[in-house]
Structures are given as C-alpha cells and as structure tokens.
Amino acid sequence: MNVTVNGDRRELPAGATVASVVESLQNAPEGRGVAVAVEGEVVPRAKWSTTAIREGATVEVVVAVQGG
C-alpha cells in the first residue's frame, strides 16, 4: 500500500504499523526523542506496535532539532 512518510511517498507491506514505519527509518532514536502523528493525530509510543497504517495515510515522524 502507498503511504506518505515525512512528505515522501512510500510503498509499505500490508499490515504495516507505526512501529514498523519508525523502525524502517534511518537514524530514528531508539528511546526518548521521537514522536509520531498519523493523519494529524499523535500516536502514543505504547500504541505504535498495535496501530496499523491505512492505505493513503500521512505519517509524520519528528525529532528534536535546534530551535527557539
């Protein structure tokens, strides 16, 4: 299925979850410091492995950067 992850169109296997998307990204922090929104809603880390990604979904994976 096709989804958009951080602005890039990507092909994901059926059954992909938020956890599998984050694991597929290079440089994703393992512990603290990363958060995910799917369709503009924050998905708590505890629900990453049980939250399925739907066809056409928009996923944003964010981390800390310098700012402010």
Add this chain to the structure above:
Amino acid sequence: MTTPFAIAGRQLSSRLILGTGGFTNHEVLAAALNASGAELCTVALRRLDPAARGSILDVLDGAGVEVLPNTAGCYTARDAIVTAQLAREAFGTDWIKLEVIGDDRTLLPDAVELVAAAEALVDDGFVVLPYTTDDPILARRLEDVGCAAVMPLGSPIGSGMGIRNPYNISIVVERAGVPVILDAGVGTASDAAFAIELGCDAVLCASAISRAHDPIAMATGIRLAVEAGWLARGAGRIPRRRYAEASTPDEGLPVFDSASQ
C-alpha cells in the same frame, strides 16, 4: 548571584534561558550552554533527517539542562496543539514554549490563534509558556487562560533590536501574577540587563548568542548582564530628573576672588 524563581512550582536558579537555534554545531552549543549557566533550553521538532549526525538531546543531557520544547513554525492553534502533543510524547515533558506566528516576515505572534492554543493546551494539562507581543492586555488574557508564565518580545525574533517599548514591558511586569520572561529581540548583553532591570524574571536568548561572532563570550557576557541587571534592580535606581543634581557639596568650597568675600 541572582535568587531562584519558580515557574509552575519548578525552581530555576538561572534567570537566563537559552534558545538553541542558530548554533553552527553541537560543540559550540555545548560550550555556550556551559558558559550561559542556563538550566532550561528550547528545542524544536522537525521531521526525522536520515542524514543528521548526533542528537541535540545528547548535548542537552550532557550539559545537564532541561528541555523546553517549542512550537516554532506553527501558524495556527491546531498545528501548535499537535506539535505540543508530539513534544510531550517525544520528551516526556508537559512544558511547552508556545509560538503561534502570524507571518514569516515579522514572526510576530498571532494573538487570536495564540490565546486559543494556550487555552486548549492548559486544558490538556500542559505548562504553557507563550511567546507573546509586548501588549499588556494580551499578556493578561494569556494569564487568565492559565499560562504558567508570559514571554513578551522586546522586538521581533532574531532582529537584535532590543526592547522597543520598555514602558509596555514594565506594565506587563507590574500586572502579571506569573513570571515574565523577555523572549525575543535581545541583541547584546545590555539588552538582557535592561530586561531584568525592568522587572522581568528571566530572559530567553538564542540568536544574540548563537549568531554572535564569539558565541561563548557572548553567552558569558549575557549571563553576567542578567546578574548585573538583577543587582541593579535590587539596589534601586535613582530617579530620572531633567536637571543636574551635584554629587559634590558646595559647602567648604574655597573662594579665590577677594572681591566676593
């Protein structure tokens, strides 16, 4: 040298909060953090960059400072709220420096969206520190909806124009029941001292330090300026007057012209 103050019950010894934007690399940031004495510093949230090297969180953890996430780049209450929720997830903190800006040229706050976002985030359990204009009425509105501090600008972000309306900042300070943190416009050390002299509880600086020719020296200078301002404020400045008042007594002044004896 300054006394501690508290935001939402958390004691802070340093009255200088560092913004981390604009530093050329993590090494300079770490050295400036150390020189600034700051205990709290801002970070922003952006898309994961597969090519990024090193995490700013490691730098902040190494320096022993707390993270204050911001909502920089948000133009609507909705975006700011989601960003704050992402920050809570990412960093495990309820604290948020709330920025909702009106346009990319001035980076001035959008008052309507700002108050709406502040109210929603307070209701959602956040400790909200809003970046606001120097308008005393807006500051009061933000306090009324439950913000833990107010952070008026001295002048636009990154402008280095100092405090353009010290009278308004004084009025914000006089009327505020929460800490007041001057949040933008500081260009050099004297601006930070002035903010504290005007009664601000703390100063938040990013560009003034990160974009200085020597960020570490400027971090030290601004730290000392905050302390200088604090001492001067406590000491009580003399009143301004239009005419001179001699500091040397006339009594005992010798007379050299015998005709006037």
